[in-house]
Amino acid sequence: MDTNNMHPVMKWVEHRLPVFSFLDHSLGTQYPTPKNLNYWWNFGSLAGLVLVIMIVSGIVLAMHYTAHVDYAFNSVERIMRDVNYGWLIRYIHMNGGSMFFIAVYIHMFRGLYFGSYQAPRELLWIIGVFILLAMMATAFMGYVLPWGQMSFWGATVITNLFSAIPLVGDSIVTLLWGGFSVDNPTLNRFFSLHFLLPFVIVGLVVVHIWALHVHGSNNPTGIDVKSEQDTVGFHPYFTVKDFFGMGVFMIFYMFFVFYAPNFFGEPDNYIPANPLVTPPHIVPEWYFLPYYAILRAFTGDFFVYQIVSLGGLLMDAKLAGVLAMFASILLLLFMPWLDGSKVRSCSFRPIMAMAFWIFFLDCLVLGYIGGKPAEGIYITIGQFATFYYFAHLLVIVPLVSRLERPKQLPDSINASVLKAAE
């Protein structure tokens, strides 16, 4: 960085802590970025924006919240009714959770479509999966804090998942609860961890961006940057584009905050927690519905269960469902190796592109089924969609990626941009 034109104060700082050249190389004119990035590349910075909003609104809410079973529900209602702008801050935080998952899911599907997980960005992708897991844990524990009926019963159902583990399952559940049921000790530790985990996410995001900056962003063609002609400086081109995206996204976000603040929520969570009455339909938040559908798909007669458990010998259906639910996310860690194609972007892999969209629809179907009661046709559809989810990752992706002959790639990013302009 040219320090000669700097303000003397900046120059003084730069000499002792090179923060200005660091920024310039991270987000500035000196960070070369493929010039053909489309709008799907906005969702990383959008997720980062929501993370900051969640931390700021969360710290403020913690100033008014009481983590005790006798007071938690009322302290949240007090935030809604009495605390100055408390309603606004809570609705920002509540809907922020949904916005975070919307941004991250789009970010992930973008990565899947354009092959962003492929070499040399495998670790970048893997760190991203860990961010998703940390987000899920944070969101789950945050949902428990208002201590409504869904908080309590969601916590009960999810912590009980661990009881499926052979031999030590029940001891683990007691350890998680700090008692014999979800109770005050559980609420206290969830609050503590809900406060901690966002900062763990920040740490993971730093590593994620660090890994990103080693090889730079992937791009819609999926081909490597070959010359300076392929890139532009991150600033001002992508700072401006990211800010524009943030503006649009904030309109979408604030629409829910101001006009439909409980759209993503469950009315049952405005009933105080009652350990003796289970609500008729326990449903998780929308962003967990696909996994919940996979969990419930595993009944004794599900053919996939019959196969993986060797006809019921290896494990019961409950354990199989729990393992499948975790596997549905952990399998993503292996995407860089499940996909054996030498071409990244699905723009040049028509069969893979089709498989991608079917997989996308399958995830939506799983989400829909997860929100429905487990009866009749919903069970059959859920089981088929679960089967397809794993078939896509374990069979279709490995085979199609190795057998499909990709279309001709452009010579360079620059060439593809010029061709598109013609």
Place this chain on the structure above:
Amino acid sequence: MSDTATPEQTAEIDDQSKRDFLFVSTASVAAVGTALAAWPFIDQMNPAADTLALSTTEVDLEPIEEGQSITVVWRGKPVFIRHRTAKEISEASAVKSADLIDPEGDAERVQKPQWLIMVGVCTHLGCIPLGQKSGESKGDFGGWFCPCHGSHYDTSGRIRKGPAPKNLAVPEYSFLSESKVKIG
């Protein structure tokens, strides 16, 4: 002096195994020490003394008429106490163990056949089954029905249909007198 090894070479050759031993033993002590120090930080999450102290409940059975059920709280969980009718008892003991998902005779589940005492928590994922109050669904086997994921329990609280793997748990309990029971 020319045939004398330099001090560096001597050090490398002579005491390599001593250095290895010191390195391995120091690392082992550090690893074991760290593991021991971690235990209090894990065990603090287990139930505290005051939580454990509240772990028994006494119940007076006198007011429960035949055919009635009550729910009491024990360790933060509901316990179902049902005064079973003769019909329910005979239904429960007539079931063949081949028809059961988690085979268990009715006699093994009760101390006195008319009093069925069990933890009212579905063994699938911890919901509270319906069937305690009159008018609630009792499922296909006249016992209890869990609305969360559709598990049906019979008049002995045994799982008969649905995703739950086990029968409703029977807690430890003892009769203090004819009509008084201590759970836990």
